[in-house]
Amino acid sequence: MGAMILFIFYGSILFFILATALRLRRCMNAPIHLHWELYKGSSIYELTDWWAKTHSTFGKKLWSMVLDILFLRDFYHRNRRFWYPLFVFHIGLYLLILWHVWLFIHAVVGGIETVSIFGWVWGTFSTFLTFIGGLFIFILRMTDEELKVYYPPIHYVKWIFLLLTLVGGIIAVDIHFHSSMPALLKYVREQITFQNFEHKLHPALAPALHILFASVWLVYLPFSHVYQLFFRYYHTLRWDDVPYGRGNEIERRMKEHLERPVTWSAPHIQSGKRWREVASELQQTSLPESK
């Protein structure tokens, strides 16, 4: 059992890193698409000779992304009722993730015995926020007629599992470790510095269960929609006003794409020819079905 937990925990971390890398690779290697963006307001196209003007900066877009992700601005403006629990949940989650990062760093480089009570307050408060937000999201998802629409059953299971994970964390910290930050930090240090294998092979139930739950999340995350939140900014699916420029990367990649064969089969398309040829040749076949 202990060995299994050990294998799942370290395996899930490895899996998370690999799956995330593969997903990022898939995103970065995706073919460059045609412009299809949307605008929140005025763009460079409001100017004459726009191609000769300066375009919005990467920094501006990055800042917009940070605000969107931190405050869930679109939910705030468009779906306020759902935003309240979502915001509480996400703020809690961000704090909880930061707390774990702090925990791991402090366990290795900080003074374990001299840790402030603030560490415990931070972790408990973040877990509480995440739990309350998550619980209300779950209740809304169960009761709100709009939020129930097309929501797949597996997502209800996901929310229950998430709440259990949070409860598991509280049990581990406050019951097993008696809310003692030094005890918790010592345990974390053992985990991340590969010490005390005896302890690992015969783990206590509460921390082992919490680690098991966390491992399941690590395996799931690379397949979840969470990453899409970031990917929509990649290749600037929104608010992209960077035009084609001679000799730039866009041109190189587009030239490759235009050499690809067209595989579509309708009568007006000469399947098998290259995109460049099909686009520049005239083919006037009408569609037989649409009479």
Add this chain to the structure above:
Amino acid sequence: METEKKKIKLQDISLGTEEPLVTVTADDLMPLPPPLNQKEKKAPYPPLSENQKKNYECSLDGVSALALPKPKSKEEEEKLVERFLRGLEKLLSQKDNWLFWQPLMQSLESCVRCQTCSDACPVYVSSGNQEIYRPTYKSEILRRIINKYIKKRGKIISKLTGDDIELNWPAVARLAELAYRCSLCRRCAQHCPLGSDNGLIGRELRKLFSQEMGIAPKELHDSGTVQQLRVGASTGISSAAFQGMVDFMEDEIEEKWGKRIKIPVDKEGADILLIHNSGEFMSWIENPVAFAILFEAAGLNWTLSSEIYGYEATNYGTWYDDVQFARISLKQVQVAQKLKIKKMVMGECGHAHKGLIVIADRILLDEMNFPRESFLPLLEELVCGDKLKLDPQKNNFPVTLHDPCNFVRLMGIVEPQRRILKKVCPQFREMEPHGVENYCCGGGSGFAIMNSTNFKEWRENISSRMKLKQILETFKDVLDPSIRKYVCAPCSNCKGAIRDILNSKDLWEKHSIYYGGLVELVANALVDTKKPFIEWEWH
């Protein structure tokens, strides 16, 4: 007594019944403000004739946008379903669908089913929240078909993820029609907190049907892109006919402006090649006339083109077919190259803006990447830079502005048209909402020109209903017919859709609500015209 309507489920898309899943009734429709606040009795669209029902697929909502013939046998049905699946595989393949693969995958994978998009959709809201028109309805069906038939997930995962759609011919036929119940205004995408674009999913579905199965509305394909590639314009105007129209425009200019000018055509080396939606020459000649007067008055070095493809800005491929889109874009740019002009300027046509300036940008390589811009910044320079002598008092009547989705939300041209209107129209008033939050006119993505069977009535009473509501609310304090009002719609297709809704409710005759473009208002404000440019004659 009203009977409660059956709640439509995703799985109903596969029902093997001839009866439509939904028939929208007058009771379902979103109420309109005064003077149209009386409960409507007439159905929003008539049923198809018995003959049409016998021949065409119409089991979605009793409307036929495609005139899609019914298969003659089970074998034919199975073949069509198989072709749909092959097309779906191509849509999801990076190699086959490189042009839109990334935003499509983003849209398919990121939806969290929060339904924030539903209230953003004018068709869904106007129809009284019909489930089939919910922006996520078609997307969710497609997602589940993909999970079940392409990704082939196991039974347990399928149950948990709800992948329970049966893919049969009724489902394919209904999806084909459903792709033409969304005007691709992408307001839903603008409202999506996760960046899922149900408008794009609709467009990609249209593309699958066109590029793989040869299914598209005849107005967009046969008499649209195919005709344009054959004769030069989707309206069928030939080069010779265009020349005749230019002569007519010169007569009109003399009558209104009091000056006889020679409209520059095929002028090599001009600074500007102005390219109009050819529908303007057919239905609203005053629009190109106004452009000509303003450009001449400002002393611009400009030209029109009589070359095949040079007098037509439209590109219906934008809405349904990447191949046709690419072919037309290349032809249009070749004209500009041949004339050695400095830049192409798009006239009042929304999708031509988005299509040629934005979407085509990356396929116009090397010297084909010719400078292209909107007429709006240029017009703003003329009006706000005091290059024209204008008297705003000539436009002293209530004016409101419709924002065409294609160059406002989808391109970010929001303010120049407002600055122009504020300069020339003392009674300019905004619609609510406006700018990038605007509602579609209901004629977007080809709807304005699709008039076969009962689609026109569906458009006028459902997809354009939100725009009608906005117009009435904007003019609620000036409904008195003695006060002339003007809805400014600087896009040819929007103008057509707005004309049809105003006409269908007699709003010009009863309340003096008129419509037209933007340049007409500027021309009307010119100080030195012989007679008022806007004639207030319904057409």
